[in-house]
Amino acid sequence: MNLVKSLPWPFRKRTDGGDLTKEIDNSRKNSKGKESEKEEEEELGITDSLIEFVKTFTVEIFKSYPLSQDDRSADSDRNKGGESLRSDLSEWQEKHAICILSKNKEIAKLRYNLCPKHMKERRFWTIYFLLVKNHIAPYEIRAIQKAKLKSMENNGENSKKNNAIELEMTESNCNSLSTNESDFDLESQIK
Numbered sequence: 001m002n003l004v005k006s007l008p009w010p011f012r013k014r015t016d017g018g019d020l021t022k023e024i025d026n027s028r029k030n031s032k033g034k035e036s037e038k039e040e041e042e043e044l045g046i047t048d049s050l051i052e053f054v055k056t057f058t059v060e061i062f063k064s065y066p067l068s069q070d071d072r073s074a075d076s077d078r079n080k081g082g083e084s085l086r087s088d089l090s091e092w093q094e095k096h097a098i099c100i101l102s103k104n105k106e107i108a109k110l111r112y113n114l115c116p117k118h119m120k121e122r123r124f125w126t127i128y129f130l131l132v133k134n135h136i137a138p139y140e141i142r143a144i145q146k147a148k149l150k151s152m153e154n155n156g157e158n159s160k161k162n163n164a165i166e167l168e169m170t171e172s173n174c175n176s177l178s179t180n181e182s183d184f185d186l187e188s189q190i191k
Contacts, residue, residue, distance in 0.1 A: 044096045045132075045139030046103055053135060055106050062114055065127045088122050092143040096136065097125060 041047075089097065101108045107128075115121045129136075 041099060041103070043139065043143065044092070044099050045136035046096070046099050047135070050100075050132060050135045051104050054100065054104055054132065057107065057110055057131070059110065059113055059118070061131075062110070062124065062127050063118055065131075067123075067126070089125060090140075092140055093125075093129060096140075097128075 101111070111121075111124055115124050
């Protein structure tokens with residue numbers, strides 16, 4: 001009987017069923033964990049195409065990225081105020097940054113090489129989010145919409161009409177943002 005219990009579960013006899021059932025449940029939990037991890041990555045915009053795109057980033061791209069005057073002045077204002085990086089990123093962006101750093105070792109190495117030797121971390125993330133804007137915009141908009149809907153449910157019926165209008169305005173504002181920063185020619189920097 002000990003010989004049977006030492007075999008991997010597919011080869012065990014189903015006499016007691018207890019151990020086999022536990023192993024099947026554990027394998028289901030592991031697969032559900034992987035599915036929920038994939039769903040979270042999808043919500044954060046971490047897709048295979050994004051990962052492949054991010055792998056093309058180099059130190060030179062970040063060092064030579066032309067930030068607009070508005071971005072530079074906002075960056076210097078934040079530095080004077082002493083606010084942390086977390087106040088600069090939205091909750092969704094912060095989760096995205098943590099996830100992309102864990103999923104893509106190239107961007108983690110790039111960040112390590114650039115910060116703080118060549119640039120501050122908030123500048124790094126500003127450039128990163130401008131570069132990947134076209135890849136992650138739909139996911140970020142969806143997260144904003146979910147957050148608004150959740151707050152609408154919590155606030156009650158009276159404010160639903162106002163929040164629905166705000167939600168539509170947020171969506172239209174996100175769609176109409178200028179893409180001047182994302183017009184930076186990444187192709188010329190890669191070559």
